Amino acid sequence: MRQSLRLSLAALGTAALSIASLPAVSAKPAQVAQGSASDLGVMSIQLKDIVTPQVGVQAQTQAAGTPNQAGLGGFLPLVIGSNSVFYADVLANANFSDWGNSSSIINTTVAGTTISTSSRLGYRWLNGDRSWMYGLNAGYDTRPMSTGPSDTGIPVYASRTAFFQQAAVNAEAVGEKWRFNAYGLIPTGEVDQQLNSVYKGGVLTTVGLDAGYNVTPSLLASLGGYYQNGDVDDDGNPEVDNVGILGRLAYAINNEVSIGANLSYDASFDTRFSADIKWRFNTNGGPGKETPKSNAAIAALTSTPSNRDVRVHDYRRLIRGRHTKRG
Helix, strand or coil, rough: CHHHHHHHHHHHHHHHHHHHCCCCCCCCCHHHHCCCHHHHHHHHHHHHHHHHEEEEEECCCCCCCCCCCEEEEEHHHHHCCCCCEEEEEEEEEEECCCCCCCCCCCCCCCCEEEEEEEEEEEEEEECCCCCEEEEEEEEEEEEEEEEEEEEECCCCCCCCCCEEEEEEEEEEECCEEEEEEEEEEEEEEECCECCCCCCEEEEEEEEEEEEEEECCCEEEEEEEEEEEEEEEEECCCCCEEEEEEEEEEEEEEEEEEEEEEEEEEECCEEEEEEEEEEEEEEECCCCCCCCCCCCCCHHHHCCCCCCCCEEEEEEEEEEECCCCCCC
C-alpha cells in the first residue's frame, strides 16, 4: 500500500505540474490596447471589487463512500493582489442517514446525524490577459460517522460512531472553455475502525484528475478518472485497490446558484449516482445583488474548491478463521 501511495502521490504531483504549466494565450500591452471592448473591460477590472467574502449553503445526495448531507460554507479572501488572491474556504455539513436500506459505504448503512467539516487555504492567480485562472489549495477534512443495520441481511450490534479524517491537496486551471482539476485525499489519524460487531470501515486514499468543458456559459460537462486504495483487511491487504471514472453535468442557474448531477463507476462501489446544489452570495450585497463576473477565469477566483468529502468503505472482519466480504 505504501508503494501504491507513493506512486499515487507522484502521479498527483505530475498532474499538478502539468496543470500549472498549461499553455495560456498571453497578450502584450500593445495587443491588449488593440483588443475588443470586452477585452479592455476584463483588464480594467479591479479584483478587490470582484473578489469579496461569500457565504451560502450546499447539499448533496449519497455517493461512492460519501453521505447525504447539507450545510453552510464560506469563502474569505485574505490577501487580494492586482492579479491574485490568497483565501480561506470552510464548510460544515450535517450528515444524514442513507436512503432506505442502501449503504453508501457498501455493507453498513450510515445512520443518525453527525457534523463534518472541511477547510482549505489556497492561492489563485490570473495569467497576463486574464483568460486563465490557476490555483493551488490544501486543507483538512473530518467526518464522524454513525452506523445502523447492514444492508446484507447479516445481524449487527454494538454499532459505534467512528471518527475519520484526511489531508487534501488540489491544483486547478480554469479557462473560458476548459477547466482541469487534480486532487489527492490522504487519510490521517486512525484510518481503519470497527463500526459494529461484524464490519470494519476505512478511509480511502483517492487521487484523481478531472477535465471539464463549458458546453454553454451556464452548462459544464466534465469527465475524470481516479485511483482509490485502502480499507485494510485482517491480513493487512487493502480491500480497495482500483481505478474508477466520474462524469458530471453542472448547470449555473445564475451567478449564485448551481446544480449538478454525478455518475461514477469503479469495481468497489459499482455504479453510483448523486446530485448536488450550491448557493453562494456576496456578503456585501446579499442575495440577488452580486457583481456580474466578466469571464470564467475571474469568476473562478471565488469558486468553492471541490473534493471535500472523506470517503469510507467497509468490509466484514475475520470470523472463526473465515473471511467473507462484499464490495
